[in-house]
Amino acid sequence: MSYTDASMNALRLPGDELADAVVATLFERGEVGKFNTLMRYVSTVGAPLPDGLPDVARDYLQATSTPPDWVDWGEMEKARLFFIDNNVHISTALSFASMPACYVVPHVAKLLSMAHGLNYPSKRMAExxxxxxxxxxxxxxxxxxxxxxxxxxxxxxxxxxxxxLKRESGWDTAALGTPICQEDMIGGQMFFSLLVLDSLHRLNIHMSTEGAEAYYYAWRVVGAMLGVDQDASPASPEEAREFLDLYMIRHMAPSEEGAHLTRQLVDLYEEVVPGTFFDPIVSALIRYLIGDTCADWLQVPRTAWDNVAKVVPTLLGVLEGIEDHSPFGAWALDRLGHLTTVFELSTLTRGRVMHYAIPEQLKKDFGVGGNVPRTHRWAPPAPTVAP
Structure with missing residues (x-):
C-alpha cells in the first residue's frame, strides 16, 4: 500500500462508525452514567453481562467480544515472548518516546488537553x-x-x-478533522508499535527480526479491535515506515499544549525517580529518543545529563550481551525487568484498576525475546522520501 497526501486526507473524516453510534445512543437516552456504573462489573472475558445494561451497549459488547478471525496465534505468542524479554525497555519507549511523539502533533496535543481526565499524565500512562x-x-x-x-x-x-468535541465550539472539525479520526488512530498505532521498535533499536536492545515483527503484528490486532480500518492500516513495518514518515511530516509542529503536556510528563517521572539527583535523566532520555528538533518544540530542558543519555545504549548493549550468552543472566535480567515494570505500573495506578469510563463532560477550561534466538537482529525500515 502506498500513502499520499490525498489518501491521508481521506482518513481525516471517518471515525469509528460502530462505537460512535453506541455512544450517541447512550447520550441521547441519558444512559451514560448507568452504563459506566454497570461496566465496572465487566472486567474479564466470559463474565456474564450485568442486568440492566442498555440494549445498545449489550449488542456492542457481544459484537466486539472476540478478536478478528484472521489472527495468527503463533505470531501473538511470539509477541508475548518478545514483551517478556523486553518489558522494561518497551515501558521506557512508551514513556519517553511514544507519549512525547503524541504531543508533537498539535491537534493531538490539543485533544489530549481538552479531554477530561487525560489532562493528567499519570492516568494516561497508567491506562x-x-x-x-x-x-x-x-x-x-x-x-x-x-x-x-x-x-x-x-x-x-x-x-x-x-x-x-464534534458538538462543542472548542474543536474546529473543518480545520482539524474529526477528533480521533482514522488517520490519527493509525498514527497512534504506529507510535505504540513501530516507534517503540525504533526506540529499542536506538537504545541498542538486541531484537530478533521475528520478535520485532511479531510485536508489530500484535498492535495490528489491537488496532483492529479499537476500530482501525484494516484496509487503510499498514500491514508491515515497511508500510508503517511510509505511513509514519508522511504522518509526521504532515502534522508535527510546536504547540503550547504539547509543551504543557510534556512538562507534566517530565514532572511525573521525576517524582517516580528516587531522590532528585537523577531527575535530569528523564528529560535527557526524551531528548535522545525523539531528537533535538522535537524536544525543542516540546520545550524539553537541556541539561548536562544529555551526554549521559548517549552512553545508555552502550551500557544496555553490555547487558544485552550478557543476556545473549548466559541463561542465568537472561533469567535474572528478565526478572528484574518484570519487577521494574510492575513497580512503575503500580506507582502510576496507585494499586487501582483503571476502568476506562466514558466521560460525561470534557475539561471545563475548554468548555467542552523469550525463547526466540536473537540472531538476524531487527533493523528499522529505511526512512522514506516525502512526496
Whole structure:
C-alpha cells in the first residue's frame, strides 16, 4: 500500500462508525452514567453481562467480544515472548518516546488537553501501561482475561471524546478533522508499535527480526479491535515506515499544549525517580529518543545529563550481551525487568484498576525475546522520501 497526501486526507473524516453510534445512543437516552456504573462489573472475558445494561451497549459488547478471525496465534505468542524479554525497555519507549511523539502533533496535543481526565499524565500512562500488560498475558484472549473488556471500553472512550468535541465550539472539525479520526488512530498505532521498535533499536536492545515483527503484528490486532480500518492500516513495518514518515511530516509542529503536556510528563517521572539527583535523566532520555528538533518544540530542558543519555545504549548493549550468552543472566535480567515494570505500573495506578469510563463532560477550561534466538537482529525500515 502506498500513502499520499490525498489518501491521508481521506482518513481525516471517518471515525469509528460502530462505537460512535453506541455512544450517541447512550447520550441521547441519558444512559451514560448507568452504563459506566454497570461496566465496572465487566472486567474479564466470559463474565456474564450485568442486568440492566442498555440494549445498545449489550449488542456492542457481544459484537466486539472476540478478536478478528484472521489472527495468527503463533505470531501473538511470539509477541508475548518478545514483551517478556523486553518489558522494561518497551515501558521506557512508551514513556519517553511514544507519549512525547503524541504531543508533537498539535491537534493531538490539543485533544489530549481538552479531554477530561487525560489532562493528567499519570492516568494516561497508567491506562496505557495496564492495557499493554493485559495484551501481553498468555491468556489475553481467553476466559478470565482482562484485555478484551479493556479494548471494548477504550474504543467507547475514544468515541465519547469524538461525541463531545464534534458538538462543542472548542474543536474546529473543518480545520482539524474529526477528533480521533482514522488517520490519527493509525498514527497512534504506529507510535505504540513501530516507534517503540525504533526506540529499542536506538537504545541498542538486541531484537530478533521475528520478535520485532511479531510485536508489530500484535498492535495490528489491537488496532483492529479499537476500530482501525484494516484496509487503510499498514500491514508491515515497511508500510508503517511510509505511513509514519508522511504522518509526521504532515502534522508535527510546536504547540503550547504539547509543551504543557510534556512538562507534566517530565514532572511525573521525576517524582517516580528516587531522590532528585537523577531527575535530569528523564528529560535527557526524551531528548535522545525523539531528537533535538522535537524536544525543542516540546520545550524539553537541556541539561548536562544529555551526554549521559548517549552512553545508555552502550551500557544496555553490555547487558544485552550478557543476556545473549548466559541463561542465568537472561533469567535474572528478565526478572528484574518484570519487577521494574510492575513497580512503575503500580506507582502510576496507585494499586487501582483503571476502568476506562466514558466521560460525561470534557475539561471545563475548554468548555467542552523469550525463547526466540536473537540472531538476524531487527533493523528499522529505511526512512522514506516525502512526496
Amino acid at each position: 496505557t501501561g495496564q492495557f499493554t500488560v493485559y495484551l501481553m498475558q498468555p491468556d489475553a484472549f481467553e476466559a478470565g482475561s482482562r484485555f478484551i473488556p479493556a479494548a471494548q471500553k477504550v474504543r467507547l472512550l475514544h468515541a465519547s471524546i469524538r461525541h463531545h
